[in-house]
Amino acid sequence: MKKEDLLNSDFLKQFKSGKELESFLSQLHKRGIEQMLEGELDDHLGYDKHAKSDQSNARNGYGCKTIRTDFGETRIDVPRDREGSFEPVIVPKRKSMAEGVESLVVSLYAKGMSNADIEEQLLEMYDFRLSTSAISRITSRVTEDITAWQNRPLEEVYLIV
Incomplete structure (x- = not known):
């Protein structure tokens, strides 16, 4: 599938107002940030989510964080590790x-x-x-x-x- 096909006119017709499109883009941005954070944690731990590992450090749920973005305030779920050594780059700790x-x-x-x-x-x-x-x-x-x-x-x- 070509990149142009991802946003064809039929898909875009579902948005009836600028607010609806903005809401969709905000949700897409939120999911994108959360997926990048998951990828960062995968890299930090050295294995993918749901994969077996013999390491002592492992995933430990999520913390909730409200950040300010170009789309306004967004509440994201930030993955955690048991040792607390995960330092996200996309949305650094103690940054809002x-x-x-x-x-x-x-x-x-x-x-x-x-x-x-x-x-x-x-x-x-x-x-x-x-x-x-x-x-x-x-x-x-x-x-x-x-x-x-x-x-x-x-x-x-x-x-x-």
């Missing part, structure tokens, strides 16, 4: 938002928007509230890096200017 949202916050901040304006924009566009303190924490991390880069020592001679 996908990289796309953080990038958007930084981009809006770089364009001169205030934290309150960014909060309002996220609520309008993605239907979730990110507190001004969270926005401030995100932008302060970037500001520190920018300041460090601006204050770095310069070379005396550059080949190309």
Whole structure:
């Protein structure tokens, strides 16, 4: 089956509104993230789900986590291992938002928007509230890096200017 055949016009006709399509894409995104997390755990443990293994570490159910994505807030099931050594890369531990949202916050901040304006924009566009303190924490991390880069020592001679 060709890639184009996956989204033929008959399939797309089932969506009667933008909200229905957005809901479908959100569910698809959620399932995709969860499947990638399962794949990461398979790689971490060294065997596929339901396969036999002689290792002491094994799957240990799921933890529930709410993350912020480009589709709004999404509740995902994150697989766990018995030893607690699984460190997901797709959605890292102690992170509640996908990289796309953080990038958007930084981009809006770089364009001169205030934290309150960014909060309002996220609520309008993605239907979730990110507190001004969270926005401030995100932008302060970037500001520190920018300041460090601006204050770095310069070379005396550059080949190309």
